[in-house]
Amino acid sequence: MKLMYCPRCEDIVRLMIWERQCICGASKGRYVDENNAKVTDVAIPIGIDTDQFQEALRQTKECDIECEKIDAWFFPSNWETIRKL
Numbered sequence: 310m311k312l313m314y315c316p317r318c319e320d321i322v323r324l325m326i327w328e329r330q331c332i333c334g335a336s337k338g339r340y341v342d343e344n345n346a347k348v349t350d351v352a353i354p355i356g357i358d359t360d361q362f363q364e365a366l367r368q369t370k371e372c373d374i375e376c377e378k379i380d381a382w383f384f385p386s387n388w389e390t391i392r393k394l
Contacts, residue, residue, distance in 0.1 A: 310359045311384075311391075313338045313352040321355070324348075328394075337394055347394040354384040354391045 311324045315331035322329050324346050328339040331352075338348035348354055358380050365377035384391045 310357045310362060311338075311340070311346050312355040312357065313348050314355055315352060317351065324354075339394070341392075345390045345392070347392045349394045354388070355381055356384055357381045 312321050313324060313331070313336050314321050315333065315336035317335045318331050318333035320331035320333070320336070322331055322336070322338070324338050324340050326340050328337055330337040336349055336352035338346055338352050338354070340346045346354065361377075361379040365379050369376045
């Protein structure tokens with residue numbers, strides 16, 4: 310799963326096939342196919358492991374105190390699956 314963070318308004322938006330933008334409009338992005346995405350220069354792309362996310366979401370319904378943690382990472386600017394919009 311790919312998200313983008315806007316450092317101007319501090320909004321986080323999940324990328325989809327259609328173009329989406331943050332609250333202030335400075336960061337925009339979209340998937341171009343199943344794995345590749347394009348974002349504007351301002352946007353900071355974030356990755357989340359989809360399988361971990363789904364499992365943590367399932368376990369959230371059963372946890373009492375602290376639920377599962379998931380891995381997230383920032384993509385480097387030269388990452389092969391993220392291009393500039």
